[in-house]
Amino acid sequence: MLLAFLDFLLGSLVIGGIYALIAIGLNLQYGVARVLNLAYGEFLMLAGYAAFFGFLLLGAPPLLTALAGIPAAFGLSWLLFRFVLHPLLQRTGDPGKREVDSILSTFGLLFLLQGVALVAWEGTERVYSYLSDSIAIFGTRIQYNRLIVIIAALSLSAGVFAFLRYTTAGRAMRAIAVSSHTAPLVGIDVGRYSALAFATGGALAAIAGVLLSSFVGVSPTMGAAYTLNALIVIVMGGIGNVAGGFVAALILGMAQTLSAQLGQSGLGTIITFAIFSIVLLWRPQGLFGGSTRLTVQGGFRLPKEALAIAALAALLFVPLLANAYWLALALNILTYVALATGWAFFSGPTRYVSLAASAFFGVGAYSVAVLAADYSYPVALLAAVALTIVLAAFVGLATLRLSGMYFVIFTFGLASLVAAAVNWWEFNVAKQAGWYLFMSITPTHIYYQLLFLCAAIIALWLIRDRTRMGFALKTLGADETVARQIGINTVALKIGTFIVSAVVMALAGAILAPRRSYMDAGNAFNPEISFLTVIMALLGGANSAWGPMLGVVPLLLIQDYLSIQYARYFSVLLGLVLLGVVFFIPNGLIGLIHSGRAAVRTRNLADLLEALAHRLRGGNPGAAPPPPVAPPTANGSAVQRPSPPPPNPS
Amino acid sequence: MHPSARPLLEVVSLSRHFGGLAAVDGVSFAVERGEVMGLVGPNGSGKTTLLNVVSGRLPPMGGAVRFNGRPVTGHTPESISRAGIAGTFQLARIPDALDALDNVAVAAMYGRRRLDVASARAEADRLLGRVGFAGNLAAHGDALTYFDHKRIELARALACAPELLLLDEWLAGLNPTELEAGIALVRSLRDEGLTIVMVEHVMHAIRSLCDHVVVLNAGRVIAAGTPDEALADPGVVRVYLGESV
Numbered sequence: 039m040l041l042a043f044l045d046f047l048l049g050s051l052v053i054g055g056i057y058a059l060i061a062i063g064l065n066l067q068y069g070v071a072r073v074l075n076l077a078y079g080e081f082l083m084l085a086g087y088a089a090f091f092g093f094l095l096l097g098a099p100p101l102l103t104a105l106a107g108i109p110a111a112f113g114l115s116w117l118l119f120r121f122v123l124h125p126l127l128q129r130t131g132d133p134g135k136r137e138v139d140s141i142l143s144t145f146g147l148l149f150l151l152q153g154v155a156l157v158a159w160e161g162t163e164r165v166y167s168y169l170s171d172s173i174a175i176f177g178t179r180i181q182y183n184r185l186i187v188i189i190a191a192l193s194l195s196a197g198v199f200a201f202l203r204y205t206t207a208g209r210a211m212r213a214i215a216v217s218s219h220t221a222p223l224v225g226i227d228v229g230r231y232s233a234l235a236f237a238t239g240g241a242l243a244a245i246a247g248v249l250l251s252s253f254v255g256v257s258p259t260m261g262a263a264y265t266l267n268a269l270i271v272i273v274m275g276g277i278g279n280v281a282g283g284f285v286a287a288l289i290l291g292m293a294q295t296l297s298a299q300l301g302q303s304g305l306g307t308i309i310t311f312a313i314f315s316i317v318l319l320w321r322p323q324g325l326f327g328g329s330t331r332l333t334v335q336g337g338f339r340l341p342k343e344a345l346a347i348a349a350l351a352a353l354l355f356v357p358l359l360a361n362a363y364w365l366a367l368a369l370n371i372l373t374y375v376a377l378a379t380g381w382a383f384f385s386g387p388t389r390y391v392s393l394a395a396s397a398f399f400g401v402g403a404y405s406v407a408v409l410a411a412d413y414s415y416p417v418a419l420l421a422a423v424a425l426t427i428v429l430a431a432f433v434g435l436a437t438l439r440l441s442g443m444y445f446v447i448f449t450f451g452l453a454s455l456v457a458a459a460v461n462w463w464e465f466n467v468a469k470q471a472g473w474y475l476f477m478s479i480t481p482t483h484i485y486y487q488l489l490f491l492c493a494a495i496i497a498l499w500l501i502r503d504r505t506r507m508g509f510a511l512k513t514l515g516a517d518e519t520v521a522r523q524i525g526i527n528t529v530a531l532k533i534g535t536f537i538v539s540a541v542v543m544a545l546a547g548a549i550l551a552p553r554r555s556y557m558d559a560g561n562a563f564n565p566e567i568s569f570l571t572v573i574m575a576l577l578g579g580a581n582s583a584w585g586p587m588l589g590v591v592p593l594l595l596i597q598d599y600l601s602i603q604y605a606r607y608f609s610v611l612l613g614l615v616l617l618g619v620v621f622f623i624p625n626g627l628i629g630l631i632h633s634g635r636a637a638v639r640t641r642n643l644a645d646l647l648e649a650l651a652h653r654l655r656g657g658n659p660g661a662a663p664p665p666p667v668a669p670p671t672a673n674g675s676a677v678q679r680p681s682p683p684p685p686n687p688s
Numbered sequence: 689m690h691p692s693a694r695p696l697l698e699v700v701s702l703s704r705h706f707g708g709l710a711a712v713d714g715v716s717f718a719v720e721r722g723e724v725m726g727l728v729g730p731n732g733s734g735k736t737t738l739l740n741v742v743s744g745r746l747p748p749m750g751g752a753v754r755f756n757g758r759p760v761t762g763h764t765p766e767s768i769s770r771a772g773i774a775g776t777f778q779l780a781r782i783p784d785a786l787d788a789l790d791n792v793a794v795a796a797m798y799g800r801r802r803l804d805v806a807s808a809r810a811e812a813d814r815l816l817g818r819v820g821f822a823g824n825l826a827a828h829g830d831a832l833t834y835f836d837h838k839r840i841e842l843a844r845a846l847a848c849a850p851e852l853l854l855l856d857e858w859l860a861g862l863n864p865t866e867l868e869a870g871i872a873l874v875r876s877l878r879d880e881g882l883t884i885v886m887v888e889h890v891m892h893a894i895r896s897l898c899d900h901v902v903v904l905n906a907g908r909v910i911a912a913g914t915p916d917e918a919l920a921d922p923g924v925v926r927v928y929l930g931e932s933v
Contacts, residue, residue, distance in 0.1 A: 509794040513785070524799050527764075
């Protein structure tokens with residue numbers, strides 16, 4: 039009994055130690071450099087590959103790779119921050135916009151790096167064996183490579199803690215974390231120390247990756263799970279709290295070790311999220327305190343709609359005219375119009391970035407797959423809606439009372455949580471994995487259902503824009519404090535809107551499900567769907583009912599072309615597309631149309647072209663001469679105000 | 689005097705600290721219906737924190753707030769707004785996403801009245817005229833002057849149809865002409881029967897508008913009474929001007 043407990047404790051220390059290392063690194067990147075780096079795990083993955091190939095090709099022991107890798111990862115992260123992320127974040131003075139930009143650009147980076155790894159090293163898991171002999175400790179045995187993890191995690195955590203506490207640079211970083219507005223007033227170079235913090239975070243990820251690779255296989259898709267766990271650790275420990283993060287990492291390590299020892303690894307994800315939810319509901323400032331920041335702000339515009347209604351009407355005749363190929367393409371387009379519009383219905387005006395489209399889409403599809411055989415199709419649809427309402431209400435209650443970051447983290451992992459829950463249910467209750475669908479629903483039926491869904495969500499959006507609720511959402515998106523001050527129940531408004539958005543995405547999955555003949559948890563909850571939905575909505579413009587659909591067609595065509603011509607580079611190229619959208623068309627195609635129109639109205643074409651050229655060069659407004667037409671603000675006006683200073687607590 | 693015996697707003701030994709700093713430390717006072725109360729004190733004495741706790745933006749850590757005889761301590765900002773307390777921010781916050789008219793109209797749609805869009809806009813138009821806004825109703829935040837922002841903020845607070853109006857340095861930063869207009873406006877609101885609590889540094893405005901004042905220093909009440917009494921208090925003079933030699 040005691041021996042088993044000791045085993046459990048050592049196992050928890052290994053996993054917890056890795057989580058502590060990456061959580062500290064991510065904490066530095068987020069707390070100081072203000073980048074919520076969703077591609078963090080990809081740095082860990084790259085370091086794992088470096089260790090693997092170093093060992094395989096050069097016979098270099100991983101510890102040597104770690105030593106060489108620290109400066110390399112530090113330098114690469116520094117370059118990434120200095121030349122990519124920092125200019126992007128400097129582009130706007132609006133902290134909410136900055137937050138959204140950092141999330142979206144690192145989400146693109148995630149797919150880009152994952153894609154590069156897939157192209158270079160294939161999808162198979164690579165394993166090597168190093169220092170896997172074991173040593174006896176207190177009667178139990180532990181392998182050397184795991185012992186090294188424990189020692190390294192403890193000493194590095196203590197090192198970072200001491201660095202932040204006792205050195206001038208560490209003190210400067212803590213000052214920036216507390217207030218990046220006032221830090222420059224006491225002579226702190228925010229840009230320099232932010233870059234330093236970001237680079238240090240990258241180096242810690244690299245060390246963790248090398249250590250991890252000595253006893254866990256490396257694969258191109260391994261990173262996201264570590265990013266998610268690190269984010270959860272940060273929230274549990276309190277943002278900016280290194281010691282709290284360490285304890286939280288150990289708790290998470292224990293939970294996951296326990297479920298692994300019980301032989302139920304899927305349970306680990308479920309337990310992790312259960313702990314995360316409890317922390318969010320009970321102590322959102324973290325178990326050990328810390329600061330919560332972030333406001334979410336945004337802007338909006340409404341386009342003309344008569345033309346698009348005519349187009350929608352014309353779409354009624356497509357099944358009568360189209361052959362099977364065109365009908366299939368139309369189904370694909372309508373599915374993504376429903377997904378992207380449904381996504382933007384919530385995320386556009388509120389600026390809460392949801393990465394959970396595939397979770398809701400999958401819930402809808404899976405409900406039909408499981409229920410349609412024994413019950414009727416309408417019953418399955420109703421069940422899908424009911425399940426989605428419960429799930430979305432739960433996510434909303436846990437996260438939407440708080441700032442946007444918690445919501446992003448939760449939705450980032452939601453698809454894998456739901457997939458794990460489904461696996462667990464199939465294994466323990468249903469005793470069946472994978473479902474065959476035999477349904478007599480024709481593609482034409484599906485087409486009309488999807489068309490109705492798209493028309494319904496767009497109509498709902500347009501109606502919303504004209505009622506009190508539209509005004510409330512605009513106010514909420516711009517300044518939640520003001521919204522509450524004038525009597526708007528913002529929490530109820532956010533949760534209600536999120537539920538509607540989730541139901542639309544789930545219905546898209548449920549309606550499309552009969553197209554498939556077989557479904558399991560692996561193919562139903564495909565993260566690529568979340569990714570595509572977000573890029574399409576952003577490319578089109580997430581702030582109006584018509585925007586998202588503008589992004590669907592070009593991206594589906596690109597996707598179609600890429601997946602035939604360059605299947606191997608698919609992920610890389612899509613990652614680049616998302617980065618490009620975030621950098622060059624921040625308000626979407628519809629925003630480009632509006633700003634173009636506004637600029638032509640007030641200025642001549644030469645000015646407009648110059649402005650466009652300036653934006654494409656990615657000019658820094660501080661260094662370069664001011665652009666003749668600044669990036670359009672919400673109202674299309676060309677003047678940009680600095681954001682107001684933080685409120686004085688006196 | 690209103691027939692009801694209880695004051696409109698009662699604040700009872702209210703406390704709020706930030707870490708070790710006691711921003712508001714056991715503050716008590718009462719505001720009668722129809723009066724204008726001034727809240728004064730040096731920078732950092734806790735005036736804005738006090739308003740933030742009363743309006744629900746910050747939860748208190750001790751004490752109680754009663755409005756119309758009912759406890760509202762620690763309620764959400766939206767429920768306090770609907771109970772009848774509205775206010776302006778120390779630094780005007782006018783979302784760019786809406787134009788001048790709609791920034792006011794949205795408060796009439798929510799707040800206590802819950803008007804539909806058309807009537808809310810009509811009401812907003814009326815209120816913007818009431819506060820002397822003469823700019824373009826379709827203009828957005830960045831095209832408006834500082835005083836316009838202040839006027840929109842006030843009109844937005846009035847659109848909530850409050851019984852109690854909290855003004856946080858609403859007159860600060862106005863030029864002499866604007867200041868006189870601002871004082872006349874606040875006076876006319878009082879004459880209409882609105883109860884007002886104003887945080888202000890402009891002593892001229894305090895003396896000409898307030899029925900009584902409460903002086904805060906380091907989170908505590910150091911004097912209270914009519915403006916002439918309270919501002920002449922030796923403790924208040926010491927806080928503002930330093931020790932007399």
